[in-house]
Amino acid sequence: MNALEQIFTAGTLFVVLAKVAPLLLAALGGAFTQQGNILNIGLEGMMLVGAFASISVGSAFDSALVGVLAAVLAGLALAVVYALGTLWLKADFIVVGIGVNLLAAGLTVFLLQVMYGNPGVTPPTASITLPRISLGPLADVPVLGTAFDDQTALVWLALLCVPLSSLVLYRTRFGVHLRAVGEDAAAADAAGIRVTRVKVQSILISGVLCGAAGAQLAMATLGSFTADMTSGRGFIAVAALTFGLARPVRTMVAAFVFGAADAVADQLGIAGFNSNLALMTPYVITILALVVAGIQFRRIRSASASVTPAPQTA
C-alpha cells in the first residue's frame, strides 16, 4: 500500500513528463519517416550524437541555446548520412539504420577520448544544463501544477510538437505528399510527386527532432554526456510510433505509456520487488502494446479493404 502511494503522486507525473519528452520527440521524428514508409531504426544514433553535441558545444559556448542548436545540427548531419545511404546509395533501410547507430556510438566515444581524454564521461568542467521554466502562481494548480512546474523548454516543445506534427502531416501539401508516397510510392510518382525529395525531407525532420531529444536527455538534469547514454530509448521510440501507427496523438499516448511504465519500474525496484521483473515491466508493456496495435491495424486494413476492393491493373 505504502509502495503504491509512493508510486502514484503528482511528483511521479513530473518524472514521467521528463522521461517522456525525449522519447516523444524521437518517436514523432520516426513517425514522419514512417508516414513515408521508412522504418527509421537510426533514431537511437541520431539522439546519441545530439546528446553529445549539446554538452560539448553547449558547454564550450556556455549557452544552453547553442547546445540545443548544436544537438539539432548533429542529429541533422546523421540524418543526411542516413538519407544518402538509403535513398542515394539505395542500401537497405534497416542496415543503414544499424550502421548509423554504430557510427554514433563509436564516434561519440572517439570524440570523448580526443576532446576530454576520457572515453566514458564528459568532465565536470564541460557541464551545461537547460534552464527550467517556472509557472509562477500556476504552479499551485493541483496535480498539473506540480507536474509542469520547473520543466525544461524542451518538454514543452515536445508536447507542442504533437499538434504541430498533426498539422504538418494532415493539413499541408508536404504532409499529403509524404503520406501519398508512404501509401504507394509508384502511384505518387505517377501523380507527379517527387518521391525522393519528400522522403529526404521526412528523414531530415526525424534528425532534427532526434537531436532535440538528445539535448533533453543530456541537458535536462545531468548536464553531462556518458557513453551510450541513450541506452535503447531510440528503439522504445520506434515501438511507440509503431504502436501509434505513426499518428502523432496516438504516438504521444504510447510514449506516455512507456514513460509511466519506466517510472513505475524504478519505484517497484526500490520498493523491493524482484529487480528482473521490475526492469522487465516497460518491455512487457511494449510487447503487449505492439500486439494490440497489430490487431487494430489489421482491423483497419481489412475494414478499408472491404469498403474499396483494391482495383487490379489491367
Add this chain to the structure above:
Amino acid sequence: MKQRVVGRLAVAATAAVVASLGLTACGGDDSGGSAAAGSSSEGGSSAPSVANVINGPLGDQGFFDDAARGMAEIEKAGSKIQNIQSDANNPAQWKSNLESVSNGDWDLVITGTSQMVDILTETAPKYPDQKYVIYDSVVDAPNVASIVYKQNEGSYLAGVLAAQATTNTQAFPLSGGSKKVGLVGGMDIPVINDFVEGFKKGVETVDPSIQVLVSYVGDFTDSNKGFDQATAMYKQGADVVFQVAGGAGIGVLKAAEESNKYAIGVDSNQNSLHQGHILASMLKNIGVSLEAAVKEFGSGDLKFGETTEYGLANDGVSLTFADNGDIVPQDVQDQIKDYAKKVVDGEIKVPTAL
C-alpha cells in the same frame, strides 16, 4: 566460437568496416612492437618482462587505467613492459593481441576482466610454456595465476560510512537522520551483488535498524535512469546512495547534488565530481595487485594454477576520502579504519555473493 560469430557478422555488415578493424589491429600490434623497443629499459637480469593485454582502450579512469598505473610501477622496478590497448567491442582483436605476445618473448602476460576468460581459457593450453596472470576473474589452467578482488570488503566500509552519515546529523549536515540509505547497482549479477552484500553488512554493523534500499539500472550506461532511481531514493528519505553502476552511476552522483544529499562513488576517485556531496569512493586497486604479482613472479613465489584474493588485508580494495572537500570528520574516518582492521583480523566476516 563467440568471436567467430562476431567476426562473421562484421564481415556480413560491411567489408570496409572489417578492413579498417583489421588495419587498426595490425597497426596496434606494429606500434606495440616499436613502443616496446622504445620503452624497454632492459633492466637487471632478474626483472621479468611483462605484457599487459587490455580488452579496451585506456582512459576509463578506473579499471584499465589503474592496471596501467601498476604497469608503470613495474617498469620503474626495472622490467621491460608493454600495454596493448584495443577496441572495446572487438573480441577477435583481443584474442590476436593475446596470441601475439604468447610466443615466449615475454616472461609474463597479464590480462583481465571476465570478458577475457573464454579467450585465455582457449589460448593458455596452446602455449603451455607461457606464463599468464588474469585479474578480476579466474581461469583454471596450470600456467595461469588468477587474481580476484574482495569488493564485498571495500563495500562493507562504504556501508559503515553510509550508516554513520544517516545517523550522525551533527557531522553530516545534509543528512536528515532518516536511517535510510540506498545502493544503485548496474545489473542484478553476482559481482554487483557482492557489493550489495558487503554494503548491507556494513550498514547493519553500525545500526541494524537502518533500511537499505537497492535498485538496479539494468545496464551500466543509462545515466538518466541512474539519476531517476537515486532521486526516487532521496525522495523516500535516503541520506546516502552508493553507486555501483559504472557510467550510469554518473547520474547517481548528480542526483546527490540535485537533492542536496550524499553519495559514495566507485572504481575511480569520484570525490571531486560534485564537491560537498560525495563522501568517498571505493576503489579496486588493480595496479597494486599486479605489482605484487610481478614481484612474486620475480622471486619465484607466484603460484600458477591458483587464485589469489586481494582484499582489505593486502590493499586490493580500499575506501578513499581524498579530495572530498573534508566532509567526513577525522573521528568517523578513524572509526572506519577500526572496522577495516577488524575485517583484516578476521573478527568480522563479510558475506559474499560469489
